[in-house]
Amino acid sequence: MSEREVVQYEVKGPIATIWINRPEVKNCVSPEVLVKLGEYGRKAEADESVRAVVFRGRGNTFCAGADLGQLVGPKLQSTNESLELAQLSAKTYDHFFNMKKPTIAAVEGYAVAGGFELMISCDFALAATTAKIGDFHIRRALFGGAGPIYRLPRYIGLRKAKELMLTGKLLSGVEATEWGLVNECAPPEEFDALIERFCEPLIDKSPFCMWITKMAVNRGMDADTDSLITLETMACNVVHHSEDAKEGVTAFLEKRKPVWKGR
Incomplete structure (x- = not known):
């Protein structure tokens, strides 16, 4: 596993972990990241020894959303390019939602915008108490195209979904758990143990x-x-x-x- 890979893949026993590895930009999602996330998601699903798939971010940050310069900035020359990237995001995250194996988003630091979309596309979400979680698109006059309008209201209800999407507010890991966005949270020093404990009852089932x-x-x-x-x-x-x-x-x-x- 190369430290220069923008997405890293590792398997320990029955658990595969897919790491976004761009800590210098808070693990922002680029087109390359989206492609690699999809590749490693399919790899984990095809591996019969893998029983659960965990998504994490290096540098104690899950994912701070899209790389604005590459995904919605001046590098995009046409509406078609923007649409293709949105469709790639939606298709990639939808695969995680429908993957044959349970998927877990393990959130430390920021999970906002595209990172938030990745989080809610997983079957489960775990968070450090210090995490900062929210939709965030509205703060940049953008719109989330990979899950919020059809997943978020189902998780937390229409009024709470609108509150997140229309205000751009951030929730702590504790608040996100109280809202029903996150299954469990733990202090940062206990977070790895929480992931291991949460996965344990998932990996011995049929x-x-x-x-x-x-x-x-x-x-x-x-x-x-x-x-x-x-x-x-x-x-x-x-x-x-x-x-x-x-x-x-x-x-x-x-x-x-x-x-x-x-x-």
């Missing part, structure tokens, strides 16, 4: 059941009641006929730990 459950919950957010009932019963049927389900029941009856096959 990969197949994890994927189907996550997919069903995500799809269910926008479905009507009849469609939800159909989705739930179909997912239940698929999971219950999987090899992992048979192994789970057998292991319970034989009083041993299950050995998952991921199918």
Whole structure:
């Protein structure tokens, strides 16, 4: 792993960590960063030994948003270029939201604008108590194109979503937890231990059941009641006929730990 890579990838046991490595600019997202995030996300998803994927930023800052000079500044010569970059961001972050494996945003320092979008695209978010979290686009007369309008109201409700998006206010890690944006927070000196502890109950579950459950919950957010009932019963049927389900029941009856096959 080269220190010069703008995104770094490391695997320790069943956990893959994808690091944004531009601490000199608070890990701002450039086109190169977006491409590498997508590549490493697909790599982690394809690795059967990886059971959870954590996103972090070097230098005690998660991500301070877009590199304005590259993403929305004078280097962009046309509306088409701007649209292509917005679509790349949306596609990349949507993959993390729908990835077969659980994704965790581990936030220290700033998670604003594009960094905020990355955070809310993950299944879970953990934060240091000293983190600074918010949408922030409105402060620069910009608009977030990778998740806020369709994810944020579902997490915290319409009024709170508008409060963040229309004021550009920042929340501490503690406040973000109270708002329901973050699952848990911890002081900076205890943050690594929090990540490890939070991941522990995720990594010993059936990969197949994890994927189907996550997919069903995500799809269910926008479905009507009849469609939800159909989705739930179909997912239940698929999971219950999987090899992992048979192994789970057998292991319970034989009083041993299950050995998952991921199918």
